[in-house]
Amino acid sequence: MFTGVYNFIYFLISLTVSHSQITRLYSRFTSLDKGENGTLCREDFQRIPELAINPLGDRIINTFFPEGEDQVNFRGFMRTLAHFRPIDDHEKNKDPNVSEPLNSRNNKLLFAFRLYDLDKDDKISRDELLQVLRMMVGVNISDDQLGSIADRTIQEADQDGDSCISFTEFIKVNFYTSP
């Protein structure tokens, strides 16, 4: 019964990600899964050495795990990674969506937004911004400086005056950044 369910899910996912990519991702998944029980836990991710020196490594790992769970299966693994699949012209587009590139760029920005927004209220507050900023800078910045940087960031983005950044404001301010 499970194989049937999984087959169907893989079919659904294959509509968005091409088949060869799935096989490659699966081999990566199995190579990360040292316990060989079909799911990944946090330690499996932390074993990747480059991730250890990524300042946002822990948060990225956390996005793989759904709320309150410690294991991620292949479906969840792929779903998170599908945000970042490259936009390939050669790919057969099952649903001819003209705004496809914009869409997936928005998906990446949504991913980044969720990295900031821990309490999931769809707003980035000053404190959440400060937390992320602190993770991204070295030790030589004092908290005052960091606070002023955070203020400046919010001020540039905020348009409705609630001194938080909503997702639409986030998209607008990132108009020129290339994901």
Add this chain to the structure above:
Amino acid sequence: MVRLLALALVGFLSSRELAVSSAGDASFKTSEAHSNALDPRLHNGSELKVFTFDYTHVQAPFEIALWIMLASLAKLGFHLYRRLPAVVPESCLLIMVGLLVGGVIYGAPHQTSPFLSTDVFFLYLLPPIVLDAGYFLPIRLFFENLGTILCYAVLGTFWNVFGIGLSLYGICQVGPFGLGDVSLLQALLFGSLIAAVDPVAVLSVFEEIHVNEQLHILVFGESLLNDAVTVVLYKLFEAFCQMPTISAVDVVAGIGQFFMVAVGGVAVGIVYGFIAALTTRFTEKIQVIEPLSVFLYSYLSYLTSEMFHFSGIMAIITCAVTMKQYVESNVSQKSRTTIKYFMKMWSSVSETLIFIFLGVSTVRDSHDWSWPYISFTLFFCLLWRALGVIFLTSIVNKFRMNTITFKDQFIIAYGGLRGAISFSLVFLLDDFPRKKLFITATIVVILFTVFVQGMTIKPLVELLEVKKTRKAPPTVSEEIHCRLLDHILAGVEDISGHWGQHYWKDKFQYFNKKYLKTFLIRGDKQPNSSIVLFYQKLEKKHAFEFNESEELIRPPHPPGDCQKPAPSVSPLLPDELDSIRTILTRNLFHIRRKTPAYNRHTLQRDGNAEEMKEILLRRRQSLGGNLTRKRGGTSESDKELSKEKRLTRSHTVGSEHKPAVEVAKPLPSDIPASMCATGAGGMENGPGLNESTQSPGGSTRNRRDKPQKTLSFSFQNETQE
């Protein structure tokens, strides 16, 4: 300019030596008739001379040393004049020096100009460069891109050879050019030696343009691996030129020879690599010969494969790649440093000598100039390379995850430089009427690619970049969010790996770990997990640096304007905006390195070591929190993490006030004053805030206090804190 004059003087002096040497040769030959034991210290056999000048005795090594000294002085001169290497790549400068010296020698009377003899090049000058390239090859990247590299190297070279050869033959057939005596086979032979991209030239130019590491490995890997194809085709066409008739069997034999050359070279390299690794297993008591074994075995592998007419370059690279991991585990730290430094030194000197000799050999009498042939050669080289790259890339992109963009293709095509290998091969040709024409054409192509393409590739790359970016300076938000996105992308890339060949890689790793490493590595040096190793490396490095600096590490004083306190809420003034920008650019963590770290002139230098240390230390603390939470975790991860805990530096970590599940407070309150002095005050925020992202079930963990550690910079290896 004074330096150039000095170099010219040295060149002149060396030409003088040659003059004396040739005179000395003559005198020695005549005196040989008189007596074998003619001792210059005796004059007329009766008196003892007080002062003698005996040049012939030391002639050969003296000249060699003089040339090498010229090479190093040239390099020294360029780097002292700071702006020059930015504009003109070093290879061009060296060729110019060679041209100068060659001109001086040419001007001096009664001289035959020294030229790059093929034997000297292939047996003495080329191996150190290739060894250096192979030893510092980024192995993971290389194997991930191996399919693409092989495609470019084998198929691309075939394409280029036949394209250039056939089209040149077509040109020669055109009546008015007067080149009708060049036969098809000769044209193909010329095509085979001119088509190959040269690793020496590629290396020296590419390290100055800082492309991303994937692109670098593609071009560089191609230049290394196409040696097999070049050798086979060259020898094949040369043999065909001698043979009166060519049958289909011969062509098949040629193809078989190709496989033989490639596989044979790799096999020889692997065998010697294992022998070298095994040797270093037993050198614990005699550590001074460890570097020697590395160099000797590599050189032997090169010579052995040349003996069988296999591909020497592939042998030496395979040898270096094979023995590197085992040797690095077995030998002492000093030997490791010695190996690296000597390799850099030899390859640097070799490369300099090659380019200088290239310049010197250009200035000679016997050039045969033919405008149509040479210009068409150049044109076809560029054309066929571009076509080949575009065609092959469109095929390869179907199988690759990271597609090769148009800009990458341009760099690959434009970066196909020819160099000294083509030069030596053309000298190896048997004499036939058009040989001088071929030599001239080869020299022109080499000079063109090195000078024109080498000098312009950097501005062109930057030009291609500029089109994408916009003009206005980015706002602060953009900088931050952009950096965030880059970190995310780097992280996701690392998680997803490079989406291929993991099955074989894992199989190999397993085989490696279980059998090879136990056999080839000393008992006490069996390796740990990669994170532990990596952390150990950083620790050692920091300990060395600390020993040398002998002061406590203090945060550098930020310049005055950064210390201006910013107002709490209201919009900021423009100069404060500038100060914010400066702060950000100086302090934001860099993305993980994407350009290759190895360099012709320096050893691997990790510019981001400080940052990585920072990040690792923060994560260490968050991992420590994880460790207490996951009591049911696998024993392996526990052991790993506890090992990591043991290896942490003694660094004061205040006890943490773990935040409640909602938003964390910025600073724990009980940081000891001594910590602030070491500038590590900001660290607690990181792990503390990370904890709050965990699931709410971890509240017991949240309240656990971290143990206090004492402030000292001693490197604690295995002791508990």
